[in-house]
Amino acid sequence: MVDFGGWEMPLHYGSQLDEHHQVRRDAGMFDVSHMLAVDIKGETARDFLRRLVANNVDKLTQPGKALYTCMLNLQGGIIDDLIIYFLTESHFRMVVNAGTADKDMAWMLARRDEIAPGLEITPRRDLAMIAVQGPNARTKVWQVIAGAQTATENLKLFQAAFFDEYFIARTGYTGEDGFEIMLPAGDAADFWNALHAAGVAPAGLGARDTLRLEAGMNLYGQDMDETTSPLESGLGWTVDLKSDRDFIGRQALLERPAAQQLIGLILLERGVLRSHQKVTTPSGDNESDGEITSGGFSPTLNQSIALARLPLTVSAGDEVQVVVRDKMLRAKAVKYPFVRNGKSLI
Amino acid sequence: MNIPNNLKYTKSHEWVRLEDDGTVTIGITQHAQELLGDMVFVETPDVGRKLKQGEECAVVESVKAAADVYAPIAGEVAAVNPDLETAPEKVNQDAYAAWLFKLKPVNADLNHLLSAADYQKMLESEEDS
Structure with missing residues (x-):
C-alpha cells in the first residue's frame, strides 16, 4: 500500500506484471475512486467551460460525449488534466485527479464567482469509480450489470451513458477498450466482488502506471504540472487555438510557443x-x-x-x-x- | 518467511554462503525480492573486480524500483550468474537459488554477518516500527 494524493492505495495485489498482462490480454479492474467527479449544473455551464479549459467544449454536441482537456493557469501552465462529459445543456460532469482535486475546486469556484455566479459546482465524493479495462472488459461488465448491454453496447470511444444507478463511460487510462464506471460509493464493494467473480482481475497502481506509460498517456505531476504548457507536454492536440474563444491561458500560449x-x-x-x-x-x-x-x-x-x-x-x-x-x-x-x-x- | 539456517545474512538483505572451495556466493533474500516485486533487470559486477566490504557492486531493478546490492565481505568477483541477464524473474521464483555473484574472499571469516535467527529478528523489529 502506498500514499497517492492522500489516498492509501495498493501498488499491486500480487504480481504487478501479471496484472499488467491481464489487462492487455483479458480484463482487469482498478479502484479509481480517489479521482473526483464534479457536477457542473446551470444554464451557464457551457459558457463557463468555454472559458475554463483549453479544449473546446463546443465539440460536445451529443449527450454522453466526453472531451479530454487541460485546465490552464494564466501563464499557460497546467493546473490539471481532466475529462468533461456533456450530459445536458445544463449539466456537465468532469473527472479530475486526486492529488489536484482541492486546488481544482478552489480554482473553479473562484472562476465561477467571476464568470458565472449562480452556477452549481458540486464535488461528488458520494460516487465511487471503478475502471474495467481490457479486450474482454465490456463483456464482463455486461455479465455483472444485468441489462446494461443494451444501454452501452453502442457507446463509441469517449462516450458515456447512465444506466440504473451506474454512469458508464467508454474511457480509460490503459490503451485498452473498457469502461470507467461511477456508482454510489456504498455499492462499490459489492460491484467489485461481482466483477471479480466474473473473472476480472484486481490491478493496482503499479500496473496502472506501466499500462498508461505504454499507452503514451501523461501522468499529472510527472509529465506535466503548473510550470509546463500543454504544447510542451505532447498535448497540443487538446488545445483549441483555432477558434477565437478566449480561454484562460490562451494569451500565454500564444506568447510562449513550445x-x-x-x-x-x-x-x-x-x-x-x-x-x-x-x-x-x-x-x-x-x-x-x-x-x-x-x-x-x-x-x-x-x-x-x-x-x-x-x-x-x-x-x-x-x-x-x-x-x-x-x-x-x-x-x-x-x-x-x-x-x-x-x-x-x- | 523463508530464511534458510545454513546461510548468513546482512542488514541490507543479502544472503551469503561459504562454499567448500572457499568462495562465497551472494544473492538477495526472499524478503528483499518480495519488497521489490517483479524483477526486470539485474546488473552484476565484472568478474575480476576487487570489492571492499560494503561496496555497491550490483543492482536489482523491479518494475517498481532499483536497489543496490552491497558486497557483504571484501574479495574478488570470481563468477556471476549468467541466467539473470535474460531471466531476472528467477530472483522472484527462488531467491536462494538465483545467486548474483561469487567472491574469492580476502578473508573467509563470516562471523560479522547475521545468522538466520538474527536476520529473522531484524525483520520482525522492522515490521513493528
Missing part, C-alpha cells in the same frame, strides 16, 4: 529508464538537454521505455544518451504511444 517537446524513448541497452534521469542529445547544447519525465519497464515490449522532455531539435529515430547511475546508455527517440489494444506500435 521550446521543448515530450517524446518517447526506447532503451537500446539493458537497464531501466526512470523519471528524472538526464538525457543528452546529439544536437543539444548540454545545458538545455532534457530529462525523462516517466520511465519504466514495458511488460508488453519486454524492454524499457520512457517519456522525456527534450529539445525540439530531436526527432523520432534519433539516438540519445541517458544517464543511468554511473553509465551513459543509448536510447532511441520514438513517436508514442508504444502500445495500443494489446499490440506494439514500435
